[in-house]
Amino acid sequence: MRDGDITAIAKWLVGQGLAGATETDLVTGFCARCVEGGLAVSRGLVLIDTLHPVYEGRAFNWHDAGGEFTEHFYGRSDIGEAAQDWLRSAWYHIVETGCGDVRRRFFRGDPCDFNRLQGYCDEGHRDYFAIVTPYSQEDAFGLMDCVYSHWMTREPEGFSDADIAALRRLVPILALAVKGPSLARIARTLVEVYLGRDAGARVLSGRISRGVADEIDAVLWFSDLRGYTAISDTAPPGEIIPLLNDYAEAAISAIDAAGGDVLKLIGDGILAIFKADDRAEACRCALAAEADLRARLTELNARRAAEGRPATTLYLGLHVGAVFYGNIGADSRLDFTVVGPAVNEVSRIAALCRSADRGVLLSSAFQAAVPEDERAHIVSVGRYALRGVGRAQELFTLDETA
The missing domain is CATH 3.30.70.1230 (Nucleotide cyclase, GGDEF domain)
Known part of the structure; x- marks a missing residue:
């Protein structure tokens, strides 16, 4: 991916973030523009925790089968099978070791030693890159202190060094753009839960004097x-x-x-x-x-x-x-x-x-x-x-x- 393509995607993310685009629009648009720019992403997943009485966070999942996209809430990751999945994940390893990101080159025979990697390999993905993008402690909101994401490609030789460098430059900008609508959703949830739907809507509309x-x-x-x-x-x-x-x-x-x-x-x-x-x-x-x-x-x-x-x-x-x-x-x-x-x-x-x-x-x-x-x-x-x-x-x- 050329510097001009990286700059164009970064500019698009900033513009969409300022315009109030949803997380769905941001993730799908980001993946499509990466592919157009020559970074052959075959699958991308973005997770961000939230502040909600029932759910722990939201997941946005894109893959190259016709640009298929899903989004869903996920529950607590500290109990039951979900806790075991978390402990076996690449993101847990990143958080615990502070290494920032993890890569597994399936095409080179790297081990499928994290949760679900064998399944991704079996689907034909050739390279796996996971990254955790932290927010500052002062900006953390409940559990929302970072963005978890992973990216894959089906290219026979995996991601190039330039591809990985581009992801390391662009994913933090995506994480910052995603933070805006996620915080807005948290605000709506909080006022609805604690004030009620109508009163909450009135407060968010500016009736706070x-x-x-x-x-x-x-x-x-x-x-x-x-x-x-x-x-x-x-x-x-x-x-x-x-x-x-x-x-x-x-x-x-x-x-x-x-x-x-x-x-x-x-x-x-x-x-x-x-x-x-x-x-x-x-x-x-x-x-x-x-x-x-x-x-x-x-x-x-x-x-x-x-x-x-x-x-x-x-x-x-x-x-x-x-x-x-x-x-x-x-x-x-x-x-x-x-x-x-x-x-x-x-x-x-x-x-x-x-x-x-x-x-x-x-x-x-x-x-x-x-x-x-x-x-x-x-x-x-x-x-x-x-x-x-x-x-x-x-x-x-x-x-x-x-």
């Missing part, structure tokens, strides 16, 4: 666990976090599936909203989430009972009203949430589930906004005074026999 809030109409959901205090007092300490996670997973999954946004996890409590541009539709969505949650709890409780673990259910309050939705707090610590009298009311309604001996309580405003065809199974439970609310109001519940 204290006091910036919109008045919106919303269905408000507040739920907490029935008998949580008694369970936490009697259950083994190691059971408490798994119990909270199991029931939060059921509730959050049901809310998400119905189009709601979870804003807060408060101990065993969950505050969520269904934005109500159309109140009737938002109420319908909240009721769909409640029905979905009941089905999930039935399955969850059967499983936990079979395992001999504590099981319970949720109290749920539903209300609809105007709230302020935005940033509240100090300049150095903000919370994107909802505030207003309606938020206080829904928490009080949920708290009344205990004394009313009902799993679900609906406000009169919610009942009035429910579509007519959904009201057949909504029944009154009488008037109640809500603590901290100036007037008593009629509350409703769901009659599942209707």
Whole structure:
């Protein structure tokens, strides 16, 4: 590969990185341009760790069978078979020895002493080059402290010295370009996981100034666990976090599936909203989430009972009203949430589930906004005074026999 080709590829990578190209576009474009420039790459794989509650990182895999490309998330590499694969990999050897890169010339009879090398050799690849491109410790983000990559060729005499020199020059530029979209994806993941989808999108759009809030109409959901205090007092300490996670997973999954946004996890409590541009539709969505949650709890409780673990259910309050939705707090610590009298009311309604001996309580405003065809199974439970609310109001519940 000539210097002019290397310079052109480097310039392209920088331009694409500045333009916000995806990792997929960067890797596929890089491989195609290497081939066009005379560096006969037959296969390229780029791995970059991430910061995600489920996945450890993402892999981008290109090979010369029609420019075929795949990308996927990968899970933890420190347990099970994945851990053994990692310990047998060329990248682990590079990290442990600090050698920077590793080459195996299959055409010369070099050993296939790292994981999967024999398979690559059997596929007809003649030369293998693996490299680890580190970021500085100050720039590391969670596990994302480097880019792992490997490159192969089917050329009978393998990579030339000039090819290897070109890869050593270009791969760090590719790693830097890939870092941009990977960091953007981490930012989106973090705000969605910790703030919720809608609140996260608003924060990333630039709504981060204290006091910036919109008045919106919303269905408000507040739920907490029935008998949580008694369970936490009697259950083994190691059971408490798994119990909270199991029931939060059921509730959050049901809310998400119905189009709601979870804003807060408060101990065993969950505050969520269904934005109500159309109140009737938002109420319908909240009721769909409640029905979905009941089905999930039935399955969850059967499983936990079979395992001999504590099981319970949720109290749920539903209300609809105007709230302020935005940033509240100090300049150095903000919370994107909802505030207003309606938020206080829904928490009080949920708290009344205990004394009313009902799993679900609906406000009169919610009942009035429910579509007519959904009201057949909504029944009154009488008037109640809500603590901290100036007037008593009629509350409703769901009659599942209707």
